[in-house]
Amino acid sequence: MSTFTRNERPIVIAGGGIGGLACALALARRNFQVVVCEQAQQFGQVGAGLQVAPNALAVLEALGAGDCVKRQALLIERMLLADGITGETICDIPCGDRFESRFGYPYAVAHRADVHGALLDRCRAEPSVKLHTDSRVEGYRIEEGGVVVTLKAGDEIPAKALVAADGIRSRIRQCLIKDGEPKSAGAVIYRALIPGKNFPEALQRPYPTLWAGPGAHLMCYPVSNWTQFNVGATVKVAADDIEEGEAGIGEVVRTYTDWCAPVSEILRLSSFYQRHIIRYRDPIDNWSDGPVTLLGDAAHPMAQYIAQGAAMALEDAICLADQVDRHNGEVTAAFKAYQAIRIVRSARMQLSSLMLDRLYHAGGIERSVRNSIFEGRTAEENLDRLAWIFTPPAYVKDWRNRPPNAALFSP
Numbered sequence: 001m002s003t004f005t006r007n008e009r010p011i012v013i014a015g016g017g018i019g020g021l022a023c024a025l026a027l028a029r030r031n032f033q034v035v036v037c038e039q040a041q042q043f044g045q046v047g048a049g050l051q052v053a054p055n056a057l058a059v060l061e062a063l064g065a066g067d068c069v070k071r072q073a074l075l076i077e078r079m080l081l082a083d084g085i086t087g088e089t090i091c092d093i094p095c096g097d098r099f100e101s102r103f104g105y106p107y108a109v110a111h112r113a114d115v116h117g118a119l120l121d122r123c124r125a126e127p128s129v130k131l132h133t134d135s136r137v138e139g140y141r142i143e144e145g146g147v148v149v150t151l152k153a154g155d156e157i158p159a160k161a162l163v164a165a166d167g168i169r170s171r172i173r174q175c176l177i178k179d180g181e182p183k184s185a186g187a188v189i190y191r192a193l194i195p196g197k198n199f200p201e202a203l204q205r206p207y208p209t210l211w212a213g214p215g216a217h218l219m220c221y222p223v224s225n226w227t228q229f230n231v232g233a234t235v236k237v238a239a240d241d242i243e244e245g246e247a248g249i250g251e252v253v254r255t256y257t258d259w260c261a262p263v264s265e266i267l268r269l270s271s272f273y274q275r276h277i278i279r280y281r282d283p284i285d286n287w288s289d290g291p292v293t294l295l296g297d298a299a300h301p302m303a304q305y306i307a308q309g310a311a312m313a314l315e316d317a318i319c320l321a322d323q324v325d326r327h328n329g330e331v332t333a334a335f336k337a338y339q340a341i342r343i344v345r346s347a348r349m350q351l352s353s354l355m356l357d358r359l360y361h362a363g364g365i366e367r368s369v370r371n372s373i374f375e376g377r378t379a380e381e382n383l384d385r386l387a388w389i390f391t392p393p394a395y396v397k398d399w400r401n402r403p404p405n406a407a408l409f410s411p
């Protein structure tokens with residue numbers, strides 16, 4: 001915990017989601033004072049399960065939140081891709097000791113609120129992090145010495161910098177990039193949390209299973225110490241005529257009529273689902289305007305197929321704080337360096353996630369091709385193909401070994 005800070009004007013972070021809180025924590029650990037402005041009345045996360053891949057867990061560990069997350073998460077023994085129609089396994093990736101020694105961290109599945117809660121607790125323990133709720137950021141004005149951040153209520157915060165971690169519909173991105181609404185991925189996800197006691201024992205597996213089939217897929221795994229099962233049923237649709245909200249079981253199962261028994265059984269465990277349109281943006285080559293930059297979904301929102309959106313927000317957080325530290329608080333240069341490091345990796349995730357849409361939702365001959373691609377591959381060969389995703393970047397691995405830059409320290 002740090003008690004003195006290197007900046008007179010705070011760094012303001014718009015948005016207190018996983019990305020915003022991780023960034024606040026990382027900057028505080030490098031002795032910068034931070035103000036987090038969250039629009040909601042209280043900090044929290046709606047939604048359900050979150051896959052925490054080794055590269056995400058590496059960031060949480062580096063920020064001191066890893067143990068707390070691991071206590072509540074399930075460290076999975078494998079990941080399974082199955083054919084939704086036949087139920088046959090297409091690909092089985094063991095995530096045990098060899099996986100952990102290769103990537104340095106295990107693979108976890110958790111309730112989203114547990115990950116967010118662990119970061120929030122750490123932020124609350126940092127005197128240099130100020131957390132404001134009911135504070136919607138509306139815009140900014142760059143001026144000598146920094147940036148003035150304007151809030152919806154009319155207040156203004158003179159700041160050293162503004163980091164926009166305000167999600168896929170980022171208000172600050174609209175001031176900076178002006179690229180309008182995110183795109184629909186032509187799919188919806190129906191989400192439900194099923195109480196563990198209602199979940200058939202034979203289907204209670206200590207790992208996530210993804211059943212892939214024509215125009216749809218189903219993902220399922222336990223969260224919150226097996227007290228709940230996260231169920232996400234993704235269905236390809238012409239999203240223009242669809243609204244978000246509650247959906248009855250009839251709407252959900254109609255796509256899955258010929259699917260294998262476990263899929264039908266799991267889907268029928270809930271009468272209602274939350275319907276959510278899957279959205280994304282195409283990668284862009286600039287996130288910054290002087291002392292203002294984007295982070296997480298505000299910078300690179302992706303379809304959820306690759307399960308790396310939160311992981312990318314977490315990696316951004318460490319990278320950004322590391323660059324602000326290395327540049328001794330010269331934020332314009334630091335943000336340029338941060339985006340130069342982060343844009344290609346996050347863009348690759350965005351593009352790869354869209355490619356998984358075709359793989360997961362293949363029908364006809366494409367489905368047979370998809371299944372045949374994995375035939376005869378060894379576990380190690382599968383991991384080779386996933387290594388670019390799961391391997392934590394050097395700035396994450398080195399974070400704990402590198403003390404804050406001493407050049408500006410004058411306590």
Ligand SMILES: Cc1cc2nc3c(=O)[nH]c(=O)nc-3n(C[C@H](O)[C@H](O)[C@H](O)COP(=O)(O)OP(=O)(O)OC[C@H]3O[C@@H](n4cnc5c(N)ncnc54)[C@H](O)[C@@H]3O)c2cc1C
Nearest residue numbers: 015017018019039051137166167296297307308309310311
């Ligand atoms: C169905 C689904 C499943 C997913 N599964 C995974 C997964 O398994 N693994 C994974 O890594 N990722 C996953 N993701 C992606 C992940 O949820 C996001 O990438 C991640 O939450 C982004 O974090 P963030 O902090 O950038 O944005 P958000 O979580 O959207 O947080 C933004 C915050 O900013 C606040 N805010 C918004 N506007 C303003 C404003 N103007 N002023 C102040 N505050 C504001 C919001 O209230 C919110 O608290 C999934 C996404 C979906 C939709």
